[in-house]
Amino acid sequence: MKRFAALFNAIDQSTKTTVKVAALTDYFLTAPEEDRIWTIAIFSGRRPKRAVNSTRLREWAAEVAGIPLWLFEEAYPIVGDLAETIALVLPLPDTDTDHGLSHWINALRNLANVEEPARKDFVLEAWRSLDTTQRFLFNKLLTGGFRVGVSQKLMTRALARATGKNEAEMAHRLMGDWDPARITWAQLTVDDDPAANASRPYPFYLAYAFDDAPESLGNPEDWQAEWKWDGIRGQLILRDGAHYVWSRGEELMTDRFPELARALDFIPNGTVLDGELLAWGDGAPQSFNALQKRIGRKTVPKKLLSEAPVILYAYDLLEWGGVDYRQEPLEVRRATLEEVCGNLPTDAPVKLSPTVPFDAWEHLADQRATARAAQAEGLMLKRRDSPYLTGRKKGDWWKWKLDPLTIDAVMIYAQSGHGRRANLFTDFTFAVWNGNDLVPFTKAYSGLTDEEFRKITAWVKKNTQQRFGPVRQVTPEHVFEIAFEGIQASSRHKSGVALRFPRMSRWRHDKPIQEANSLDDLNEMLNTYG
Amino acid sequence: MAALTFTPSGIYCPAGDFYIDPWKPVDRALITHGHADHARWGMGHYLATDIAAPVMRHRLGDVSIDTVRYGETRRIGGATVSFHPAGHVPGSAQIRVEVGGEVWVASGDYKVVGDGLSTPFEPVKCHHFITESTFGLPVFRWQSQDVIAAQINDWWRGCAANDKTAFLGCYALGKAQRLMSMLDPDIGPILTHTAIENTNAVMRAQGIPLAATIQAGGDLVHKDHPGAIVLAPPSALGSAWARKFGPQETAFASGWMAVRGIRRRRAGDRGFVISDHADWSGLLSAIRETGAENIYVTHGYTDIFTRYLNEQGWNAQVLQTEFGGEDAEEDAA
Ligand SMILES: [Zn+2]
Numbered sequence: 015m016k017r018f019a020a021l022f023n024a025i026d027q028s029t030k031t032t033v034k035v036a037a038l039t040d041y042f043l044t045a046p047e048e049d050r051i052w053t054i055a056i057f058s059g060r061r062p063k064r065a066v067n068s069t070r071l072r073e074w075a076a077e078v079a080g081i082p083l084w085l086f087e088e089a090y091p092i093v094g095d096l097a098e099t100i101a102l103v104l105p106l107p108d109t110d111t112d113h114g115l116s117h118w119i120n121a122l123r124n125l126a127n128v129e130e131p132a133r134k135d136f137v138l139e140a141w142r143s144l145d146t147t148q149r150f151l152f153n154k155l156l157t158g159g160f161r162v163g164v165s166q167k168l169m170t171r172a173l174a175r176a177t178g179k180n181e182a183e184m185a186h187r188l189m190g191d192w193d194p195a196r197i198t199w200a201q202l203t204v205d206d207d208p209a210a211n212a213s214r215p216y217p218f219y220l221a222y223a224f225d226d227a228p229e230s231l232g233n234p235e236d237w238q239a240e241w242k243w244d245g246i247r248g249q250l251i252l253r254d255g256a257h258y259v260w261s262r263g264e265e266l267m268t269d270r271f272p273e274l275a276r277a278l279d280f281i282p283n284g285t286v287l288d289g290e291l292l293a294w295g296d297g298a299p300q301s302f303n304a305l306q307k308r309i310g311r312k313t314v315p316k317k318l319l320s321e322a323p324v325i326l327y328a329y330d331l332l333e334w335g336g337v338d339y340r341q342e343p344l345e346v347r348r349a350t351l352e353e354v355c356g357n358l359p360t361d362a363p364v365k366l367s368p369t370v371p372f373d374a375w376e377h378l379a380d381q382r383a384t385a386r387a388a389q390a391e392g393l394m395l396k397r398r399d400s401p402y403l404t405g406r407k408k409g410d411w412w413k414w415k416l417d418p419l420t421i422d423a424v425m426i427y428a429q430s431g432h433g434r435r436a437n438l439f440t441d442f443t444f445a446v447w448n449g450n451d452l453v454p455f456t457k458a459y460s461g462l463t464d465e466e467f468r469k470i471t472a473w474v475k476k477n478t479q480q481r482f483g484p485v486r487q488v489t490p491e492h493v494f495e496i497a498f499e500g501i502q503a504s505s506r507h508k509s510g511v512a513l514r515f516p517r518m519s520r521w522r523h524d525k526p527i528q529e530a531n532s533l534d535d536l537n538e539m540l541n542t543y544g
Numbered sequence: 545m546a547a548l549t550f551t552p553s554g555i556y557c558p559a560g561d562f563y564i565d566p567w568k569p570v571d572r573a574l575i576t577h578g579h580a581d582h583a584r585w586g587m588g589h590y591l592a593t594d595i596a597a598p599v600m601r602h603r604l605g606d607v608s609i610d611t612v613r614y615g616e617t618r619r620i621g622g623a624t625v626s627f628h629p630a631g632h633v634p635g636s637a638q639i640r641v642e643v644g645g646e647v648w649v650a651s652g653d654y655k656v657v658g659d660g661l662s663t664p665f666e667p668v669k670c671h672h673f674i675t676e677s678t679f680g681l682p683v684f685r686w687q688s689q690d691v692i693a694a695q696i697n698d699w700w701r702g703c704a705a706n707d708k709t710a711f712l713g714c715y716a717l718g719k720a721q722r723l724m725s726m727l728d729p730d731i732g733p734i735l736t737h738t739a740i741e742n743t744n745a746v747m748r749a750q751g752i753p754l755a756a757t758i759q760a761g762g763d764l765v766h767k768d769h770p771g772a773i774v775l776a777p778p779s780a781l782g783s784a785w786a787r788k789f790g791p792q793e794t795a796f797a798s799g800w801m802a803v804r805g806i807r808r809r810r811a812g813d814r815g816f817v818i819s820d821h822a823d824w825s826g827l828l829s830a831i832r833e834t835g836a837e838n839i840y841v842t843h844g845y846t847d848i849f850t851r852y853l854n855e856q857g858w859n860a861q862v863l864q865t866e867f868g869g870e871d872a873e874e875d876a877a
């Protein structure tokens with residue numbers, strides 16, 4: 015674990031990508047192979063199953079630290095991270111161990127099979143022998159949710175350097191559902207294994223947000239426009255008579271969308287499609303609210319399947335006839351895609367996402383303004399001669415989103431943040447007027463600068479009227495512009511509405527609270543956009 | 545009547561008609577130490593230790609400061625007053641006030657471990673103890689100064705080997721001078737931001753021995769000082785002034801660096817965990833050693849710390865003050 019801790023420190027203590035990549039490359043060249051594999055797995059979100067529930071961990075940590083549990087619970091939100099809170103409250107280690115990362119992971123995997131007293135002994139013994147950083151990492155493995163300041167991109171770059179492969183190939187190899195407990199270093203980085211290849215997705219190409227004048231993109235004829243759908247980005251793989259559905263976050267979602275199995279009836283093997291998973295009804299995409307019912311469900315009851323059927327709205331073709339098609343220019347991929355998906359029967363679970371024709375930029379800007387009516391969030395702009403790239407790259411693909419909806423609201427509650435923002439107030443509740451009352455309608459966490467958060471934190475401390483645990487009721491004094499992407503009716507909220515992606519877009523120093531919006535204004539938005 | 549009471553202007557002694565570290569202008573103020581949240585402008589008369597006074601004069605300008613030595617007893621009205629080392633920064637004091645046999649100690653800010661620069665903390669027996677709680681959570685536990693010194697020197701050595709200037713953010717009064725004493729002069733020269741060098745000059749003039757430094761003013765030729773470390777207030781890190789030094793790494797030295805989230809928000813590249821305030825166990829041992837039954841908790845995690853003390857059998861209460869507050873992080877943590 016010492017070597018892994020040293021790697022973690024090197025990455026965590028630097029903001030420079032060159033330093034991070036160098037540390038990772040060195041690690042991939044020198045660490046034991048099993049440790050390398052687990053490191054890749056962890057940094058790409060594949061962690062071992064949670065072996066101990068967090069309630070027990072808190073209790074044990076408080077017990078070992080000799081503090082009451084409530085004190086531990088008070089410290090936790092201030093530190094902002096459970097694994098770190100535990101690492102910090104425990105007494106310093108009294109022994110030392112040289113076990114590597116994979117030793118600890120294997121031990122944790124076995125832990126699921128033993129009785130609780132033995133589990134506790136194991137965890138306490140580990141705490142006694144690991145220093146603060148190693149303990150933090152051990153706790154992260156125990157509790158899950160490993161986020162370090164290294165992107166998949168940087169890790170892939172370091173891995174490419176350590177193995178002499180190119181980055182794109184390495185990125186593709188790391189995709190899919192390989193099992194870190196079984197795969198060997200050679201299988202992961204060098205060998206060609208057809209069985210493993212069958213389910214392996216291609217890395218997604220991600221667009222940057224566009225906020226310039228479209229004229230800056232040059233000749234409109236060089237560009238293809240599509241609606242930007244408000245669903246779940248997905249990749250549908252049809253190979254060897256089986257199908258696989260992957261999310262952008264590399265999550266295998268095949269079982270969640272059983273209706274896509276029928277794609278094999280219409281589309282040949284050796285095809286990979288990129289598109290948007292959407293709820294479909296009345297011959298058109300439905301709002302995100304309809305899809306929401308399906309999110310987070312591992313299996314789907316029949317009733318829901320008929321209420322909110324899902325399709326893949328396909329907009330790109332990544333593999334055709336078993337051949338990687340990504341280097342073909344978009345116009346060639348699109349032409350083939352139209353052949354494959356253009357004439358499918360209406361009950362097929364795959365449909366062709368149409369392009370939005372335009373001949374002048376101002377014409378396209380007018381169409382963009384109608385996106386909400388089309389259940390879209392805006393437009394995608396794609397260069398016709400561009401290949402399908404890996405990851406987020408500037409230049410060929412742009413998302414040109416609609417401006418968000420906004421409403422001016424009064425801050426009434428504040429709560430401190432987590433992690434990076436542990437000692438700032440960052441979580442706020444906002445209200446609008448209903449007659450002479452302020453009715454809370456949304457929370458928002460982001461959108462202000464650190465400087466503004468610092469200012470509002472100082473203000474909250476001086477203007478707290480009442481405390482409810484970590485939540486403080488503050489004097490209604492500040493108006494914020496809240497931006498959001500959508501609005502829907504909700505019986506769970508006092509105000510009767512729920513917002514999508516609300517954030518603070520502006521601190522309206524210029525507005526007294528009397529000029530904030532009202533519940534009537536919100537309801538009007540609900541009627542128009544809900 | 546109690547020897548000390550709590551008023552909107554600050555901690556007040558009716559028997560002696562004076563305040564301790566008041567935050568509103570009053571006639572007579574006893575000051576624990578020179579940090580901005582304790583030594584404020586606008587008092588009629590100040591009383592502080594002889595070691596603290598020069599920096600206070602430097603910060604507050606031409607004000608009337610009477611001085612007292614550690615342990616020396618003064619009679620003010622009906623109160624007997626003495627100042628005792630708080631170990632926080634040079635000259636910092638706990639103020640002991642005795643009225644009719646009842647003893648109070650207002651400790652200002654303190655730490656219980658020696659730093660090689662400030663007069664070490666001395667416990668003072670009392671009935672009523674006013675304590676800070678800046679780091680009053682069990683997640684704060686300081687390592688020894690040697691361990692941190694080795695970490696900082698290793699980092700500096702690494703910067704120097706890569707032809708980078710090491711920028712270490714720290715507060716001008718106390719922390720900077722303590723860090724200077726921890727740095728290994730064999731690695732390279734120690735440069736200082738003007739705000740820090742001004743404080744250094746005051747301390748050297750009063751006879752406090754400090755490591756050799758070079759002021760990094762506007763006319764400094766950076767190339768003449770390869771392998772340097774620069775001590776600067778946090779606000780100067782990344783400024784136009786700092787950028788003139790070319791390739792650099794930045795770090796920040798503060799107790800807050802113990803928490804990863806805060807470190808990632810506050811520090812450039814590195815954070816070193818070193819504080820002039822007591823950690824969790826330091827606070828508890830200090831409180832225990834006073835023998836006091838009544839504890840008043842000021843700036844920091846007051847609610848949590850007070851609840852814990854009550855649970856452990858003390859009679860503790862939160863004291864609303866204007867110490868620390870927003871600047872708890874900014875000043876000398
Ligand atoms: Zn202080």
Ligand SMILES: [Zn+2]
Nearest residue numbers: 581653867868
């Ligand atoms: Zn203070």
